[in-house]
Amino acid sequence: MADQADVVISPKDFFDHWAGHRRLTRRVIEAFPEDKLFTFSVGGMRPFGVLALEFLTMAEPTLRGIMTGAWDSDMSRDPMSKAELLSKWDESTKQIEELTSTFDPASFYKTYKAFGQWEGPGHWLVFYVVDNEIHHRGQGYVYLRTLGIEPPHFWER
Amino acid sequence: MADQADVVISPKDFFDHWAGHRRLTRRVIEAFPEDKLFTFSVGGMRPFGVLALEFLTMAEPTLRGIMTGAWDSDMSRDPMSKAELLSKWDESTKQIEELTSTFDPASFYKTYKAFGQWEGPGHWLVFYVVDNEIHHRGQGYVYLRTLGIEPPHFWER
Numbered sequence: 001m002a003d004q005a006d007v008v009i010s011p012k013d014f015f016d017h018w019a020g021h022r023r024l025t026r027r028v029i030e031a032f033p034e035d036k037l038f039t040f041s042v043g044g045m046r047p048f049g050v051l052a053l054e055f056l057t058m059a060e061p062t063l064r065g066i067m068t069g070a071w072d073s074d075m076s077r078d079p080m081s082k083a084e085l086l087s088k089w090d091e092s093t094k095q096i097e098e099l100t101s102t103f104d105p106a107s108f109y110k111t112y113k114a115f116g117q118w119e120g121p122g123h124w125l126v127f128y129v130v131d132n133e134i135h136h137r138g139q140g141y142v143y144l145r146t147l148g149i150e151p152p153h154f155w156e157r
Numbered sequence: 158m159a160d161q162a163d164v165v166i167s168p169k170d171f172f173d174h175w176a177g178h179r180r181l182t183r184r185v186i187e188a189f190p191e192d193k194l195f196t197f198s199v200g201g202m203r204p205f206g207v208l209a210l211e212f213l214t215m216a217e218p219t220l221r222g223i224m225t226g227a228w229d230s231d232m233s234r235d236p237m238s239k240a241e242l243l244s245k246w247d248e249s250t251k252q253i254e255e256l257t258s259t260f261d262p263a264s265f266y267k268t269y270k271a272f273g274q275w276e277g278p279g280h281w282l283v284f285y286v287v288d289n290e291i292h293h294r295g296q297g298y299v300y301l302r303t304l305g306i307e308p309p310h311f312w313e314r
Contacts, residue, residue, distance in 0.1 A: 007164060131178075136295060141295075
């Protein structure tokens with residue numbers, strides 16, 4: 001349990017911060033040409049559409065797992081149209097907004113075994129999800145630049 | 158001011174989390190061949206050595222600015238040897254450890270104008286520094302893969 005006098009960031013500000021990152025990731029998805037989203041990559045890495053599906057199957061499922069104890073996630077990475085991916089993204093955003101509106105901050109300092117595999121406090125699990133999205137989105141910026149496309153500004157959320 | 162009953166992550170755990178990211182970035186610097194650190198990039202982007210210098214001139218200077226009101230940073234991005242860059246990295250790590258050992262958590266919810274330009278609460282400034290490092294380090298992963306080098310595991314800190 002953390003000392004409650006020590007606040008780095010409030011749950012509301014943290015969830016807003018995360019939402020800002022997710023808005024940026026949505027703009028990165030939008031920036032990809034339809035025919036490159038699930039086909040193009042650099043250095044033999046995964047295409048950005050596959051990475052975006054990974055984000056989707058980590059974000060809402062991790063929050064839901066913490067809140068309900070049900071750890072399940074869609075592991076399919078099959079290609080889809082950009083419109084379908086963005087639609088899934090928006091659906092996930094709504095679900096995340098619903099979950100975070102009732103998220104118990106005490107959960108950040110309780111321990112969970114995420115998806116039956118990764119055990120640690122709630123804050124560690126949630127930061128992993130956010131950091132993983134920032135990390136792989138940075139990879140997507142290189143793909144876009146290599147395609148001659150200017151990525152969205154990192155600082156605009 | 159955040160409600161002090163709402164703790165996402167304690168200052169100690171947050172600074173440990175950040176230190177873990179900085180250890181990973183150090184390993185990414187180490188993974189680059191000496192002759193590629195300041196010369197190689199993909200998609201016309203900045204070489205990883207230049208990005209690492211950006212991290213160095215944001216991390217400790219932002220903490221110090223918040224704590225002392227003195228906002229200054231070395232804007233030089235001149236190439237140097239890997240050993241010299243790692244030595245600067247380690248020196249910066251020591252300075253960060255010293256600063257965070259006496260950092261007042263109230264600063265996360267005070268407002269600062271960082272480097273005379275970016276105004277916002279302490280938590281926003283510090284998260285920007287961490288997120289920017291994760292973002293550009295992800296870019297470095299693509300450089301390494303393109304060079305045929307396996308990057309360090311993202312989850313090892």
